[in-house]
Amino acid sequence: MALFIEILISLLVFFGAIFLLGGAVGILRFPDVYCRMHALGKGTTMGIICFMLAAFIYFCWSGVGVCIMSLLALVFISVSAPIGSHMIAKAAYHYGIPLWQNSLRDDLKPDCEFISEDKADF
Amino acid sequence: MSLLQTLFGEATVNPFLQNLRILPVFLDIAMVICSFNLLSFLYRVIKGPAMADRAIAMDSCGVTVMSLIVIYSIRQGTSLYMSCAMVIAVLGFIGMVGLSKYIQGGNIVASGNIVLNREEAEDLQNLQDPKVTEELQKKAAEARQKAAANYIPTARHQRKNRKRHHKK
Numbered sequence: 001m002a003l004f005i006e007i008l009i010s011l012l013v014f015f016g017a018i019f020l021l022g023g024a025v026g027i028l029r030f031p032d033v034y035c036r037m038h039a040l041g042k043g044t045t046m047g048i049i050c051f052m053l054a055a056f057i058y059f060c061w062s063g064v065g066v067c068i069m070s071l072l073a074l075v076f077i078s079v080s081a082p083i084g085s086h087m088i089a090k091a092a093y094h095y096g097i098p099l100w101q102n103s104l105r106d107d108l109k110p111d112c113e114f115i116s117e118d119k120a121d122f
Numbered sequence: 123m124s125l126l127q128t129l130f131g132e133a134t135v136n137p138f139l140q141n142l143r144i145l146p147v148f149l150d151i152a153m154v155i156c157s158f159n160l161l162s163f164l165y166r167v168i169k170g171p172a173m174a175d176r177a178i179a180m181d182s183c184g185v186t187v188m189s190l191i192v193i194y195s196i197r198q199g200t201s202l203y204m205s206c207a208m209v210i211a212v213l214g215f216i217g218m219v220g221l222s223k224y225i226q227g228g229n230i231v232a233s234g235n236i237v238l239n240r241e242e243a244e245d246l247q248n249l250q251d252p253k254v255t256e257e258l259q260k261k262a263a264e265a266r267q268k269a270a271a272n273y274i275p276t277a278r279h280q281r282k283n284r285k286r287h288h289k290k
Contacts, residue, residue: 006142006144006145007144009145010144010145010147010148011148013145013148013149013152013193013196014148014151014152016152016189017151017152017155017156017189018155020155020156020159020185020186020189021155021158021159023159023182024158024159024162024163024182025162027162027163027166027178027179027182028162028165028166033172033174033175036166036175036178037174037178040178040181040182044181044182044185044186047185047189048185048188048189051188051189051192051193052192054192054196055192055195055196055201055204058196059201062138062199063138064199064200064201065201067201067204069201069204069205069207069208070192070201070204070207072208073188073204073207073208073211076208076211076212076215077185077188077211080211080214080215080218081181081185081215083215084181084214084215084218084219084222085178085181085218087218087219087222088174088177088178088218088221088222088225089174090222090226091174091221091222091223091225091226092172092174092225094226095172095173095174095225095226097172097174
């Protein structure tokens with residue numbers, strides 16, 4: 001049983017780091033603000049959920065006690081990180097940062113008043 | 123011999139963690155991966171072309187520091203550091219909201235697209251620049267009509283009008 005819990009905590013920590021690594025590779029490689037935000041929103045949320053679950057299980061198991069703060073941080077991050085990245089994406093679109101050249105559809109376009117001189121590739 | 127133990131000596135030894143075999147190895151691996159993530163986020167903060175890139179990269183830096191705090195507190199065996207992680211989460215969210223409002227306040231990107239409010243549409247119509255094509259001016263007129271339909275006078279606009287009327 002102890003070995004099982006240890007393997008569970010190790011896998012949670014490892015997968016949290018792997019999710020964060022996915023976000024980092026996405027922010028290094030993707031061509032656009034919105035694509036980077038798409039990678040980061042998922043990656044950081046899932047990574048911090050895995051880390052906080054690992055910390056909660058470890059502190060319950062090792063005799064420190066039930067750590068409510070980690071569950072609180074888990075809930076808060078999983079609520080606030082999508083809201084924050086959505087707000088940044090909306091603000092970037094209203095600021096006028098162009099989409100990637102090969103992106104297929106733009107659903108926000110009829111709602112906003114834009115004059116696009118050229119499709120600059122950011 | 124784990125990584126922190128070699129760095130800081132005996133100060134970070136957790137007696138519960140010393141009996142385990144698998145967990146310290148994975149904690150080291152996760153710490154190395156998280157430091158690589160921090161480096162890549164810092165690269166995007168420095169190089170990122172738009173300000174939104176820098177904003178989301180700094181927020182992800184905060185999340186990565188939170189995960190490093192979690193690793194460190196597991197290694198130390200205390201749950202006291204979790205409040206630090208909670209504070210970093212709250213501050214990161216507030217910073218994201220403030221930065222998004224700040225980004226939305228800007229009006230013109232120098233080389234790209236233009237977001238118009240009413241005064242800038244007027245200014246653009248009065249502009250005698252051969253670079254501004256006729257199509258652009260037509261679009262500016264449309265935007266001006268659309269903005270005049272639902273126009274709410276702001277404080278800045280009122281100040282500008284007062285200056286314009288009371289100058290002479």
